[in-house]
Amino acid sequence: MLLGRVIGKVVPCVTCTGLESVPMLWVQPLDKTGKPKGSPIVAADSTRMAGPGELVYYEGGREAAMTLDPVFVPVDHAVVGIVDDVHNS
Amino acid sequence: MIIGTVTGEVYSTINHPFYDGKKLLIVEKARFDGTPSGDYLIAIDSVGAGVGQEVLVLDEGNGARQIVQSATAPLRSIIVGIIDEVTRNP
Numbered sequence: 435m436l437l438g439r440v441i442g443k444v445v446p447c448v449t450c451t452g453l454e455s456v457p458m459l460w461v462q463p464l465d466k467t468g469k470p471k472g473s474p475i476v477a478a479d480s481t482r483m484a485g486p487g488e489l490v491y492y493e494g495g496r497e498a499a500m501t502l503d504p505v506f507v508p509v510d511h512a513v514v515g516i517v518d519d520v521h522n523s
Numbered sequence: 524m525i526i527g528t529v530t531g532e533v534y535s536t537i538n539h540p541f542y543d544g545k546k547l548l549i550v551e552k553a554r555f556d557g558t559p560s561g562d563y564l565i566a567i568d569s570v571g572a573g574v575g576q577e578v579l580v581l582d583e584g585n586g587a588r589q590i591v592q593s594a595t596a597p598l599r600s601i602i603v604g605i606i607d608e609v610t611r612n613p
Contacts, residue, residue: 435547435565435600437533466530466549466563480539480597491533491547491565493597497584500597501539514597515538522531522549523574 435491435514437464440484444476452507457482459513461492466522477511478502489517525564525580526606527552529572533565541596548572548602550580555611566600567591579604 442460449456457479465471468489477492480501484490490513492498498512499505527550535547545567552562564582569590572578580602581587587601588594 436563437565465561466551481537483537491535493599495584495599497597497599500595505595512597515535515542517533517535519534520531520549521534521574 435493437466437468437517437520438462438475438477438490438492438513439464439470440486440488440490440513441474442486450508452502452504453478453509456502456507456509457484459484459490461490461511461513468520475511477513478509479513481513481516484513484516489520491515491517524603525550525552525582526609527564527578527580528559529574529576529578529602530563531574539597541593541598542567548574550578550600550602553577555613557609557611564600566602567598568602570602570605572602572605577606577609578602579606
């Protein structure tokens with residue numbers, strides 16, 4: 435999993451079966467110090483509570499789809515949790 | 524598996540139910556010579572690792588789910604060992 439900053443919401447009007455009503459967030463990946471790293475990605479929101487401005491952690495690949503119900507959906511990134519605090523040395 | 528150093532912890536209240544009560548650690552990946560590569564990942568802990576320790580991280584979903592004995596856990600990275608010593612033969 436990696437850290438990301440939610441920079442926007444994405445609302446698709448037509449989706450694949452299984453992705454109806456799944457919130458989509460625009461997420462900027464961050465490095466260890468919280469600086470933006472790489473291009474923004476669109477991630478499904480398994481918490482259904484994250485919003486713009488929040489620090490989140492997200493999973494990629496097969497495990498991203500496993501955060502949702504049903505699990506066999508075409509998703510490559512998903513927000514797994516909202517970060518309260520990071521202690522980093 | 525990956526060798527890395529635990530550099531921090533992530534705290535979260537709102538998360539996927541699987542992660543309730545799980546300790547999330549930030550692991551900085553190491554280069555072959557042991558220096559930090561600048562790349563990192565967030566992994567859960569299965570061995571009681573802490574900040575500052577050199578650890579072994581399994582970064583593969585099926586193996587990780589086998590360790591937590593769950594077929595449905597949305598999990599890929601898990602700390603599976605604390606390293607005492609690495610012998611490098613360049």
